[in-house]
Amino acid sequence: xMEIQIRLNPNLYIKDPEQSxxxxxxxxxxxxxxxxVGFESFTFKxxxxxxxxxxxxxxxxxxxxxxxxxxxxxxxxxxxxxxxSFYTGTVKDPVQNINALxxxxxxxxxxxxxxxxxxxxxxxxxxxxxxxxxYFTHHVEEDNKARMFKPYKDLCHRISQLFxxxxxxxxxxxxxxxxxxxxxxxxxxxxxxxxxLTDFDKRKIKTELxxxxxxxxxxxxxxxx
Amino acid sequence: xMEIQIRLNPNLYIKDPEQSxxxxxxxxxxxxxxxxVGFESFTFKxxxxxxxxxxxxxxxxxxxxxxxxxxxxxxxxxxxxxxxSFYTGTVKDPVQNINALxxxxxxxxxxxxxxxxxxxxxxxxxxxxxxxxxYFTHHVEEDNKARMFKPYKDLCHRISQLFxxxxxxxxxxxxxxxxxxxxxxxxxxxxxxxxxLTDFDKRKIKTELxxxxxxxxxxxxxxxx
DNA sequence: CATAGACAATAGTATTGCTATCATTAATGA
DNA sequence: TCATTAATGATAGCAATACTATTGTCTATG
Numbered sequence: 232x233m234e235i236q237i238r239l240n241p242n243l244y245i246k247d248p249e250q251s252x253x254x255x256x257x258x259x260x261x262x263x264x265x266x267x268v269g270f271e272s273f274t275f276k277x278x279x280x281x282x283x284x285x286x287x288x289x290x291x292x293x294x295x296x297x298x299x300x301x302x303x304x305x306x307x308x309x310x311x312x313x314x315x316s317f318y319t320g321t322v323k324d325p326v327q328n329i330n331a332l333x334x335x336x337x338x339x340x341x342x343x344x345x346x347x348x349x350x351x352x353x354x355x356x357x358x359x360x361x362x363x364x365x366y367f368t369h370h371v372e373e374d375n376k377a378r379m380f381k382p383y384k385d386l387c388h389r390i391s392q393l394f395x396x397x398x399x400x401x402x403x404x405x406x407x408x409x410x411x412x413x414x415x416x417x418x419x420x421x422x423x424x425x426x427x428l429t430d431f432d433k434r435k436i437k438t439e440l441x442x443x444x445x446x447x448x449x450x451x452x453x454x455x456x
Numbered sequence: 457x458m459e460i461q462i463r464l465n466p467n468l469y470i471k472d473p474e475q476s477x478x479x480x481x482x483x484x485x486x487x488x489x490x491x492x493v494g495f496e497s498f499t500f501k502x503x504x505x506x507x508x509x510x511x512x513x514x515x516x517x518x519x520x521x522x523x524x525x526x527x528x529x530x531x532x533x534x535x536x537x538x539x540x541s542f543y544t545g546t547v548k549d550p551v552q553n554i555n556a557l558x559x560x561x562x563x564x565x566x567x568x569x570x571x572x573x574x575x576x577x578x579x580x581x582x583x584x585x586x587x588x589x590x591y592f593t594h595h596v597e598e599d600n601k602a603r604m605f606k607p608y609k610d611l612c613h614r615i616s617q618l619f620x621x622x623x624x625x626x627x628x629x630x631x632x633x634x635x636x637x638x639x640x641x642x643x644x645x646x647x648x649x650x651x652x653l654t655d656f657d658k659r660k661i662k663t664e665l666x667x668x669x670x671x672x673x674x675x676x677x678x679x680x681x
Numbered sequence: 682c683a684t685a686g687a688c689a690a691t692a693g694t695a696t697t698g699c700t701a702t703c704a705t706t707a708a709t710g711a
Numbered sequence: 712t713c714a715t716t717a718a719t720g721a722t723a724g725c726a727a728t729a730c731t732a733t734t735g736t737c738t739a740t741g
Binding site: 471476509510513516 | 718719720721722
Protein backbone atom coordinates (compact mmCIF):
# COMPACT_ATOMS: atom_id res chain seq x y z
CA UNK A 232 0.00 0.00 0.00
CA MET A 233 1.14 3.47 -0.81
CA GLU A 234 0.29 6.75 0.72
CA ILE A 235 -0.94 9.22 -1.83
CA GLN A 236 -1.28 12.93 -1.56
CA ILE A 237 -3.63 14.04 -4.24
CA ARG A 238 -3.11 17.69 -4.99
CA LEU A 239 -5.89 19.30 -6.87
CA ASN A 240 -6.25 22.47 -8.85
CA PRO A 241 -6.59 25.40 -6.38
CA ASN A 242 -9.44 26.79 -8.46
CA LEU A 243 -11.54 24.05 -6.95
CA TYR A 244 -11.38 25.34 -3.41
CA ILE A 245 -10.97 28.51 -1.41
CA LYS A 246 -8.92 26.86 1.30
CA ASP A 247 -7.28 23.48 0.76
CA PRO A 248 -9.39 20.94 2.66
CA GLU A 249 -6.47 18.51 2.91
CA GLN A 250 -4.63 20.91 5.19
CA SER A 251 -6.89 20.82 8.21
CA UNK A 252 -8.96 18.50 10.31
CA UNK A 253 -12.12 20.41 9.52
CA UNK A 254 -11.30 20.37 5.82
CA UNK A 255 -10.84 16.61 5.78
CA UNK A 256 -14.04 16.26 7.74
CA UNK A 257 -15.90 18.30 5.19
CA UNK A 258 -14.70 15.99 2.43
CA UNK A 259 -15.42 12.87 4.39
CA UNK A 260 -18.95 13.80 5.35
CA UNK A 261 -19.83 15.34 2.02
CA UNK A 262 -19.12 11.99 0.44
CA UNK A 263 -21.29 10.24 2.99
CA UNK A 264 -24.14 12.69 2.65
CA UNK A 265 -24.15 13.09 -1.11
CA UNK A 266 -24.15 9.34 -1.36
CA UNK A 267 -26.98 8.99 1.11
CA VAL A 268 -29.36 11.79 0.12
CA GLY A 269 -28.25 12.72 -3.41
CA PHE A 270 -26.61 15.89 -4.58
CA GLU A 271 -29.78 17.95 -5.06
CA SER A 272 -30.89 17.74 -1.46
CA PHE A 273 -27.41 18.01 -0.01
CA THR A 274 -26.81 21.47 1.48
CA PHE A 275 -23.98 23.15 3.35
CA LYS A 276 -26.30 23.77 6.25
CA UNK A 277 -27.09 20.09 6.65
CA UNK A 278 -23.45 19.21 6.21
CA UNK A 279 -22.44 21.70 8.89
CA UNK A 280 -25.01 20.34 11.29
CA UNK A 281 -23.71 16.86 10.59
CA UNK A 282 -20.13 17.63 11.48
CA UNK A 283 -20.91 20.09 14.24
CA UNK A 284 -19.61 23.15 12.60
CA UNK A 285 -21.28 26.12 10.98
CA UNK A 286 -22.39 26.86 7.46
CA UNK A 287 -20.03 29.84 7.37
CA UNK A 288 -17.06 27.61 8.12
CA UNK A 289 -17.86 25.34 5.19
CA UNK A 290 -18.03 28.37 2.94
CA UNK A 291 -14.46 29.17 3.89
CA UNK A 292 -13.40 26.01 2.08
CA UNK A 293 -15.70 25.90 -0.92
CA UNK A 294 -17.48 28.58 -2.87
CA UNK A 295 -20.59 26.43 -3.21
CA UNK A 296 -21.73 22.86 -3.32
CA UNK A 297 -21.10 22.54 -7.02
CA UNK A 298 -17.43 23.28 -6.43
CA UNK A 299 -17.32 20.81 -3.62
CA UNK A 300 -18.71 18.14 -5.93
CA UNK A 301 -16.10 19.11 -8.48
CA UNK A 302 -13.40 18.70 -5.90
CA UNK A 303 -14.57 15.24 -4.91
CA UNK A 304 -14.99 14.03 -8.45
CA UNK A 305 -11.68 15.46 -9.55
CA UNK A 306 -10.11 13.63 -6.66
CA UNK A 307 -11.64 10.47 -8.06
CA UNK A 308 -10.32 10.97 -11.60
CA UNK A 309 -6.87 11.83 -10.36
CA UNK A 310 -6.85 8.73 -8.24
CA UNK A 311 -8.06 6.68 -11.22
CA UNK A 312 -5.22 7.95 -13.30
CA UNK A 313 -2.78 6.88 -10.60
CA UNK A 314 -4.25 3.43 -10.65
CA UNK A 315 -4.28 3.31 -14.40
CA SER A 316 -0.56 4.10 -14.44
CA PHE A 317 0.07 1.60 -11.71
CA TYR A 318 -1.61 -1.23 -13.61
CA THR A 319 -0.63 -0.41 -17.14
CA GLY A 320 2.78 1.10 -16.54
CA THR A 321 4.74 -2.12 -16.38
CA VAL A 322 2.73 -4.53 -18.50
CA LYS A 323 3.60 -4.19 -22.15
CA ASP A 324 0.73 -6.07 -23.73
CA PRO A 325 -2.00 -3.61 -24.77
CA VAL A 326 -4.67 -6.30 -24.63
CA GLN A 327 -3.93 -6.93 -20.99
CA ASN A 328 -3.82 -3.23 -20.37
CA ILE A 329 -7.20 -2.66 -21.93
CA ASN A 330 -8.64 -5.41 -19.81
CA ALA A 331 -7.07 -3.88 -16.73
CA LEU A 332 -8.61 -0.57 -17.67
CA UNK A 333 -12.02 -2.14 -17.93
CA UNK A 334 -11.71 -3.77 -14.53
CA UNK A 335 -10.71 -0.41 -13.20
CA UNK A 336 -13.76 1.26 -14.73
CA UNK A 337 -16.14 -1.18 -13.11
CA UNK A 338 -14.23 -0.73 -9.86
CA UNK A 339 -13.02 -4.28 -9.55
CA UNK A 340 -9.29 -3.85 -9.12
CA UNK A 341 -7.50 -3.94 -5.82
CA UNK A 342 -6.71 -0.47 -4.75
CA UNK A 343 -3.09 0.26 -3.97
CA UNK A 344 -3.57 3.61 -2.38
CA UNK A 345 -4.48 4.77 1.09
CA UNK A 346 -6.76 7.66 1.89
CA UNK A 347 -8.02 7.64 5.43
CA UNK A 348 -10.98 9.96 5.19
CA UNK A 349 -12.41 8.90 1.84
CA UNK A 350 -14.92 6.10 1.49
CA UNK A 351 -14.08 4.86 -1.97
CA UNK A 352 -17.14 2.74 -2.50
CA UNK A 353 -19.42 5.64 -1.82
CA UNK A 354 -17.19 7.86 -3.91
CA UNK A 355 -17.56 5.49 -6.83
CA UNK A 356 -21.31 5.60 -6.47
CA UNK A 357 -21.30 9.36 -6.43
CA UNK A 358 -19.21 9.50 -9.56
CA UNK A 359 -21.54 7.06 -11.28
CA UNK A 360 -24.63 9.05 -10.61
CA UNK A 361 -23.52 12.66 -10.21
CA UNK A 362 -20.48 13.27 -12.38
CA UNK A 363 -22.44 14.23 -15.47
CA UNK A 364 -23.84 17.17 -13.56
CA UNK A 365 -20.42 18.77 -13.50
CA TYR A 366 -20.21 19.41 -17.20
CA PHE A 367 -23.81 19.50 -18.32
CA THR A 368 -24.23 23.08 -17.19
CA HIS A 369 -24.45 26.47 -18.78
CA HIS A 370 -21.03 27.32 -17.44
CA VAL A 371 -19.04 24.43 -18.95
CA GLU A 372 -16.87 26.72 -20.92
CA GLU A 373 -15.78 28.86 -17.99
CA ASP A 374 -15.28 25.78 -15.86
CA ASN A 375 -13.24 24.24 -18.60
CA LYS A 376 -11.07 27.33 -18.84
CA ALA A 377 -10.54 27.11 -15.08
CA ARG A 378 -9.22 23.57 -15.71
CA MET A 379 -11.98 21.94 -13.72
CA PHE A 380 -12.13 18.92 -16.02
CA LYS A 381 -8.43 18.41 -16.43
CA PRO A 382 -8.11 15.14 -14.49
CA TYR A 383 -10.95 13.61 -16.48
CA LYS A 384 -9.54 14.78 -19.78
CA ASP A 385 -6.07 13.60 -18.82
CA LEU A 386 -7.33 10.14 -18.03
CA CYS A 387 -9.25 9.96 -21.30
CA HIS A 388 -6.19 11.09 -23.13
CA ARG A 389 -4.08 8.35 -21.61
CA ILE A 390 -6.73 5.79 -22.47
CA SER A 391 -6.74 6.99 -26.04
CA GLN A 392 -2.97 6.54 -26.14
CA LEU A 393 -3.40 3.00 -24.95
CA PHE A 394 -5.87 2.40 -27.77
CA UNK A 395 -3.36 3.73 -30.20
CA UNK A 396 -0.65 1.40 -28.99
CA UNK A 397 -3.08 -1.41 -29.68
CA UNK A 398 -4.01 -0.06 -33.09
CA UNK A 399 -1.95 2.86 -34.29
CA UNK A 400 -4.34 3.60 -37.14
CA UNK A 401 -7.47 3.85 -35.09
CA UNK A 402 -9.25 7.13 -35.90
CA UNK A 403 -11.60 7.45 -32.95
CA UNK A 404 -9.31 6.88 -30.00
CA UNK A 405 -10.53 9.89 -28.02
CA UNK A 406 -14.20 9.38 -28.66
CA UNK A 407 -13.91 5.73 -27.84
CA UNK A 408 -12.09 6.55 -24.61
CA UNK A 409 -14.71 8.97 -23.37
CA UNK A 410 -17.53 6.73 -24.56
CA UNK A 411 -16.10 3.73 -22.77
CA UNK A 412 -15.74 5.61 -19.51
CA UNK A 413 -19.20 7.13 -19.68
CA UNK A 414 -20.76 3.87 -20.74
CA UNK A 415 -19.24 1.97 -17.83
CA UNK A 416 -21.00 4.28 -15.40
CA UNK A 417 -24.25 4.64 -17.27
CA UNK A 418 -24.77 0.98 -17.88
CA UNK A 419 -24.06 0.21 -14.26
CA UNK A 420 -26.59 2.78 -13.18
CA UNK A 421 -29.13 1.55 -15.71
CA UNK A 422 -28.63 -2.08 -14.74
CA UNK A 423 -29.55 -1.08 -11.26
CA UNK A 424 -32.40 1.34 -11.74
CA UNK A 425 -33.62 1.04 -15.34
CA UNK A 426 -32.68 -2.53 -16.18
CA UNK A 427 -34.69 -2.69 -19.38
CA LEU A 428 -32.08 -0.41 -20.92
CA THR A 429 -29.47 -3.13 -20.50
CA ASP A 430 -29.00 -6.85 -21.04
CA PHE A 431 -27.45 -7.59 -17.69
CA ASP A 432 -28.50 -9.91 -14.98
CA LYS A 433 -28.51 -8.14 -11.65
CA ARG A 434 -26.64 -10.98 -9.97
CA LYS A 435 -23.67 -10.78 -12.29
CA ILE A 436 -23.71 -7.17 -13.36
CA LYS A 437 -20.01 -6.52 -13.13
CA THR A 438 -18.97 -9.64 -15.02
CA GLU A 439 -21.46 -9.00 -17.77
CA LEU A 440 -20.72 -5.30 -17.92
CA UNK A 441 -17.04 -6.05 -18.29
CA UNK A 442 -17.76 -8.40 -21.13
CA UNK A 443 -19.92 -5.75 -22.80
CA UNK A 444 -17.21 -3.13 -22.41
CA UNK A 445 -14.45 -5.32 -23.76
CA UNK A 446 -16.73 -6.41 -26.56
CA UNK A 447 -17.19 -2.76 -27.32
CA UNK A 448 -13.54 -1.79 -27.11
CA UNK A 449 -12.12 -4.65 -29.12
CA UNK A 450 -14.89 -4.75 -31.71
CA UNK A 451 -14.36 -1.13 -32.45
CA UNK A 452 -10.57 -1.21 -32.36
CA UNK A 453 -10.47 -4.19 -34.70
CA UNK A 454 -13.25 -3.05 -36.95
CA UNK A 455 -13.19 -2.99 -40.70
CA UNK A 456 -15.75 -0.18 -40.71
CA UNK B 457 -46.51 17.06 -43.30
CA MET B 458 -48.67 15.50 -40.66
CA GLU B 459 -50.31 16.95 -37.63
CA ILE B 460 -49.37 15.10 -34.47
CA GLN B 461 -51.04 15.15 -31.15
CA ILE B 462 -48.58 13.82 -28.65
CA ARG B 463 -50.37 12.58 -25.59
CA LEU B 464 -48.19 12.11 -22.60
CA ASN B 465 -48.55 10.27 -19.36
CA PRO B 466 -50.82 12.32 -17.04
CA ASN B 467 -48.40 11.72 -14.18
CA LEU B 468 -46.21 14.31 -15.82
CA TYR B 469 -48.57 17.21 -15.35
CA ILE B 470 -51.32 18.47 -13.11
CA LYS B 471 -53.29 20.03 -15.92
CA ASP B 472 -52.66 19.10 -19.53
CA PRO B 473 -50.72 21.99 -21.09
CA GLU B 474 -51.85 21.02 -24.59
CA GLN B 475 -55.43 21.92 -23.71
CA SER B 476 -55.07 25.65 -23.21
CA UNK B 477 -53.38 28.69 -24.61
CA UNK B 478 -51.55 29.33 -21.36
CA UNK B 479 -50.47 25.71 -21.20
CA UNK B 480 -48.99 25.80 -24.68
CA UNK B 481 -47.32 29.07 -23.83
CA UNK B 482 -45.75 27.54 -20.77
CA UNK B 483 -44.27 24.77 -22.92
CA UNK B 484 -43.14 27.11 -25.61
CA UNK B 485 -41.39 29.55 -23.33
CA UNK B 486 -39.94 26.90 -21.05
CA UNK B 487 -38.15 25.49 -24.05
CA UNK B 488 -36.86 28.93 -24.97
CA UNK B 489 -35.75 29.75 -21.48
CA UNK B 490 -34.21 26.43 -20.52
CA UNK B 491 -32.30 26.57 -23.75
CA UNK B 492 -31.15 30.11 -23.13
CA VAL B 493 -30.26 30.11 -19.45
CA GLY B 494 -29.92 26.42 -18.58
CA PHE B 495 -32.11 24.31 -16.38
CA GLU B 496 -30.51 25.22 -13.05
CA SER B 497 -31.22 28.91 -13.30
CA PHE B 498 -34.60 28.50 -14.89
CA THR B 499 -37.40 29.17 -12.37
CA PHE B 500 -41.18 29.32 -12.51
CA LYS B 501 -41.05 32.91 -11.35
CA UNK B 502 -38.88 33.95 -14.27
CA UNK B 503 -41.00 31.93 -16.66
CA UNK B 504 -44.17 33.57 -15.37
CA UNK B 505 -42.68 37.02 -15.76
CA UNK B 506 -41.68 36.10 -19.30
CA UNK B 507 -45.14 35.10 -20.41
CA UNK B 508 -47.01 37.66 -18.35
CA UNK B 509 -48.69 35.31 -15.98
CA UNK B 510 -48.09 34.43 -12.36
CA UNK B 511 -46.02 31.81 -10.65
CA UNK B 512 -49.18 30.33 -9.13
CA UNK B 513 -50.66 29.80 -12.59
CA UNK B 514 -47.65 27.82 -13.72
CA UNK B 515 -47.91 25.67 -10.63
CA UNK B 516 -51.42 24.75 -11.72
CA UNK B 517 -49.89 22.94 -14.69
CA UNK B 518 -46.74 21.40 -13.25
CA UNK B 519 -45.80 20.30 -9.79
CA UNK B 520 -42.29 21.68 -10.18
CA UNK B 521 -39.68 22.45 -12.76
CA UNK B 522 -38.31 18.94 -12.75
CA UNK B 523 -41.68 17.64 -13.87
CA UNK B 524 -41.86 20.28 -16.54
CA UNK B 525 -38.49 19.17 -17.85
CA UNK B 526 -39.75 15.59 -17.80
CA UNK B 527 -42.73 16.61 -19.83
CA UNK B 528 -40.65 18.34 -22.45
CA UNK B 529 -38.14 15.56 -22.75
CA UNK B 530 -40.80 12.89 -22.86
CA UNK B 531 -42.42 14.83 -25.63
CA UNK B 532 -39.13 14.62 -27.48
CA UNK B 533 -38.73 10.86 -27.06
CA UNK B 534 -42.29 10.21 -28.10
CA UNK B 535 -41.79 12.32 -31.18
CA UNK B 536 -38.55 10.51 -31.90
CA UNK B 537 -40.32 7.21 -31.78
CA UNK B 538 -42.87 8.50 -34.28
CA UNK B 539 -40.10 9.47 -36.61
CA UNK B 540 -38.30 6.22 -36.08
CA SER B 541 -41.44 4.34 -37.11
CA PHE B 542 -41.95 6.64 -40.01
CA TYR B 543 -38.48 6.05 -41.40
CA THR B 544 -37.98 2.42 -40.57
CA GLY B 545 -41.53 1.16 -40.92
CA THR B 546 -41.54 0.69 -44.67
CA VAL B 547 -37.91 0.01 -45.51
CA LYS B 548 -37.04 -3.62 -45.03
CA ASP B 549 -33.25 -3.48 -45.08
CA PRO B 550 -31.91 -3.31 -41.51
CA VAL B 551 -28.68 -1.66 -42.66
CA GLN B 552 -30.61 1.22 -44.12
CA ASN B 553 -32.76 1.37 -41.06
CA ILE B 554 -29.79 1.57 -38.74
CA ASN B 555 -28.37 4.37 -40.81
CA ALA B 556 -31.69 6.18 -40.71
CA LEU B 557 -31.70 5.79 -36.94
CA UNK B 558 -28.27 7.33 -36.72
CA UNK B 559 -29.29 10.30 -38.82
CA UNK B 560 -32.26 10.69 -36.57
CA UNK B 561 -30.07 10.66 -33.46
CA UNK B 562 -27.87 13.44 -34.75
CA UNK B 563 -30.98 15.33 -35.78
CA UNK B 564 -30.36 15.33 -39.48
CA UNK B 565 -33.55 13.90 -40.89
CA UNK B 566 -36.36 15.94 -42.32
CA UNK B 567 -39.11 16.16 -39.83
CA UNK B 568 -42.52 15.04 -40.97
CA UNK B 569 -44.49 16.38 -38.10
CA UNK B 570 -45.94 19.73 -37.21
CA UNK B 571 -46.01 21.26 -33.78
CA UNK B 572 -46.66 24.95 -33.76
CA UNK B 573 -45.45 25.95 -30.34
CA UNK B 574 -42.32 23.80 -30.07
CA UNK B 575 -38.96 24.94 -31.32
CA UNK B 576 -37.41 21.64 -32.21
CA UNK B 577 -33.85 22.82 -32.56
CA UNK B 578 -33.86 24.25 -29.09
CA UNK B 579 -35.62 21.17 -27.85
CA UNK B 580 -32.89 18.99 -29.28
CA UNK B 581 -30.29 21.10 -27.52
CA UNK B 582 -32.12 20.77 -24.25
CA UNK B 583 -32.32 17.02 -24.59
CA UNK B 584 -28.63 16.86 -25.36
CA UNK B 585 -27.56 18.74 -22.31
CA UNK B 586 -30.30 18.22 -19.73
CA UNK B 587 -31.88 14.82 -20.24
CA UNK B 588 -29.46 12.97 -18.01
CA UNK B 589 -30.69 15.04 -15.10
CA UNK B 590 -34.04 13.31 -15.30
CA TYR B 591 -32.82 9.93 -14.24
CA PHE B 592 -29.65 10.67 -12.32
CA THR B 593 -31.57 11.53 -9.19
CA HIS B 594 -32.28 9.93 -5.86
CA HIS B 595 -35.87 9.39 -6.90
CA VAL B 596 -35.28 7.39 -10.11
CA GLU B 597 -37.11 4.41 -8.78
CA GLU B 598 -40.31 6.26 -7.90
CA ASP B 599 -40.17 8.16 -11.16
CA ASN B 600 -39.70 4.94 -13.01
CA LYS B 601 -42.69 3.40 -11.28
CA ALA B 602 -44.71 6.45 -12.32
CA ARG B 603 -43.70 5.60 -15.92
CA MET B 604 -41.79 8.80 -16.37
CA PHE B 605 -39.16 7.13 -18.57
CA LYS B 606 -41.49 5.06 -20.68
CA PRO B 607 -41.05 6.90 -23.99
CA TYR B 608 -37.28 6.66 -23.69
CA LYS B 609 -37.38 3.00 -22.78
CA ASP B 610 -39.84 2.29 -25.58
CA LEU B 611 -37.61 3.88 -28.14
CA CYS B 612 -34.59 1.97 -26.89
CA HIS B 613 -36.58 -1.20 -27.02
CA ARG B 614 -37.54 -0.64 -30.63
CA ILE B 615 -33.94 0.12 -31.49
CA SER B 616 -32.86 -3.10 -29.87
CA GLN B 617 -35.41 -4.96 -31.98
CA LEU B 618 -33.94 -3.40 -35.07
CA PHE B 619 -30.51 -4.61 -33.99
CA UNK B 620 -31.91 -8.07 -33.62
CA UNK B 621 -33.37 -8.09 -37.08
CA UNK B 622 -29.89 -7.27 -38.30
CA UNK B 623 -28.28 -9.93 -36.15
CA UNK B 624 -30.68 -12.24 -34.37
CA UNK B 625 -27.94 -13.67 -32.14
CA UNK B 626 -26.65 -10.38 -30.81
CA UNK B 627 -26.54 -10.54 -26.99
CA UNK B 628 -26.27 -6.85 -26.12
CA UNK B 629 -29.07 -5.31 -28.14
CA UNK B 630 -30.51 -3.28 -25.28
CA UNK B 631 -27.23 -2.04 -23.93
CA UNK B 632 -26.07 -1.13 -27.39
CA UNK B 633 -29.31 0.74 -28.02
CA UNK B 634 -29.09 2.86 -24.90
CA UNK B 635 -25.35 3.37 -25.37
CA UNK B 636 -25.81 4.53 -28.94
CA UNK B 637 -28.48 7.04 -28.00
CA UNK B 638 -26.54 8.40 -25.04
CA UNK B 639 -23.32 8.52 -27.00
CA UNK B 640 -24.90 10.49 -29.82
CA UNK B 641 -25.80 13.25 -27.39
CA UNK B 642 -22.68 13.14 -25.28
CA UNK B 643 -20.26 13.20 -28.14
CA UNK B 644 -22.08 16.09 -29.71
CA UNK B 645 -21.92 18.01 -26.47
CA UNK B 646 -18.25 17.13 -25.98
CA UNK B 647 -17.36 18.06 -29.53
CA UNK B 648 -18.75 21.45 -28.80
CA UNK B 649 -17.54 22.19 -25.29
CA UNK B 650 -14.84 19.66 -24.42
CA UNK B 651 -13.46 18.80 -27.82
CA UNK B 652 -10.39 16.99 -26.52
CA LEU B 653 -12.73 14.18 -25.50
CA THR B 654 -13.57 13.54 -29.13
CA ASP B 655 -11.89 13.19 -32.52
CA PHE B 656 -14.23 15.44 -34.40
CA ASP B 657 -13.59 18.53 -36.39
CA LYS B 658 -15.96 21.29 -35.40
CA ARG B 659 -16.77 22.12 -38.99
CA LYS B 660 -18.03 18.64 -39.81
CA ILE B 661 -19.22 17.38 -36.47
CA LYS B 662 -22.40 15.77 -37.64
CA THR B 663 -20.84 13.88 -40.52
CA GLU B 664 -18.01 12.62 -38.38
CA LEU B 665 -20.25 11.80 -35.46
CA UNK B 666 -22.47 9.79 -37.75
CA UNK B 667 -19.51 7.87 -39.02
CA UNK B 668 -18.40 7.21 -35.45
CA UNK B 669 -21.87 6.00 -34.47
CA UNK B 670 -22.26 3.70 -37.44
CA UNK B 671 -18.74 2.45 -36.90
CA UNK B 672 -19.80 1.67 -33.35
CA UNK B 673 -23.08 0.02 -34.23
CA UNK B 674 -21.85 -2.17 -37.07
CA UNK B 675 -18.55 -3.08 -35.47
CA UNK B 676 -20.34 -4.32 -32.43
CA UNK B 677 -23.17 -6.04 -34.24
CA UNK B 678 -20.74 -7.88 -36.52
CA UNK B 679 -18.17 -8.58 -33.87
CA UNK B 680 -16.51 -11.91 -33.25
CA UNK B 681 -15.94 -10.95 -29.61
C1' DC C 682 3.74 38.17 24.92
C1' DA C 683 1.86 39.74 20.84
C1' DT C 684 -0.20 38.56 16.86
C1' DA C 685 -2.07 36.16 13.03
C1' DG C 686 -4.93 32.46 11.62
C1' DA C 687 -8.68 29.25 12.30
C1' DC C 688 -12.99 28.57 13.72
C1' DA C 689 -17.51 29.23 16.29
C1' DA C 690 -21.50 31.99 17.03
C1' DT C 691 -24.75 34.88 15.46
C1' DA C 692 -27.28 37.73 12.39
C1' DG C 693 -29.02 39.07 8.29
C1' DT C 694 -30.38 39.30 3.08
C1' DA C 695 -32.11 37.86 -1.41
C1' DT C 696 -33.87 34.21 -3.90
C1' DT C 697 -36.22 29.89 -4.48
C1' DG C 698 -39.86 26.74 -4.13
C1' DC C 699 -44.21 26.28 -3.00
C1' DT C 700 -49.20 27.02 -0.92
C1' DA C 701 -53.32 29.59 0.07
C1' DT C 702 -57.00 32.96 -0.62
C1' DC C 703 -59.95 35.72 -3.12
C1' DA C 704 -61.46 38.40 -7.11
C1' DT C 705 -62.33 38.57 -12.08
C1' DT C 706 -63.36 36.82 -16.51
C1' DA C 707 -64.80 33.46 -19.94
C1' DA C 708 -67.24 29.40 -21.34
C1' DT C 709 -71.22 26.27 -20.85
C1' DG C 710 -75.59 24.79 -20.44
C1' DA C 711 -80.32 24.87 -18.17
C1' DT D 712 -80.72 35.09 -19.81
C1' DC D 713 -79.02 33.70 -15.71
C1' DA D 714 -76.42 30.52 -12.97
C1' DT D 715 -72.57 27.77 -12.48
C1' DT D 716 -68.16 26.31 -13.08
C1' DA D 717 -63.44 26.51 -14.76
C1' DA D 718 -59.45 29.15 -15.70
C1' DT D 719 -56.67 32.73 -14.61
C1' DG D 720 -54.87 36.92 -12.22
C1' DA D 721 -53.47 39.33 -8.05
C1' DT D 722 -51.53 39.21 -3.85
C1' DA D 723 -49.64 37.38 0.34
C1' DG D 724 -46.96 34.64 2.87
C1' DC D 725 -43.78 31.03 4.57
C1' DA D 726 -39.94 27.80 5.02
C1' DA D 727 -35.69 26.56 3.01
C1' DT D 728 -31.63 27.70 0.35
C1' DA D 729 -27.58 30.10 -0.78
C1' DC D 730 -24.98 33.09 0.54
C1' DT D 731 -22.21 37.39 3.29
C1' DA D 732 -20.65 39.97 7.21
C1' DT D 733 -19.23 40.80 12.04
C1' DT D 734 -17.47 39.72 16.27
C1' DG D 735 -15.18 37.02 19.70
C1' DT D 736 -12.35 33.12 21.29
C1' DC D 737 -8.73 30.01 21.11
C1' DT D 738 -4.28 28.44 19.71
C1' DA D 739 0.10 28.01 17.50
C1' DT D 740 4.29 30.48 16.25
C1' DG D 741 7.86 33.76 16.23
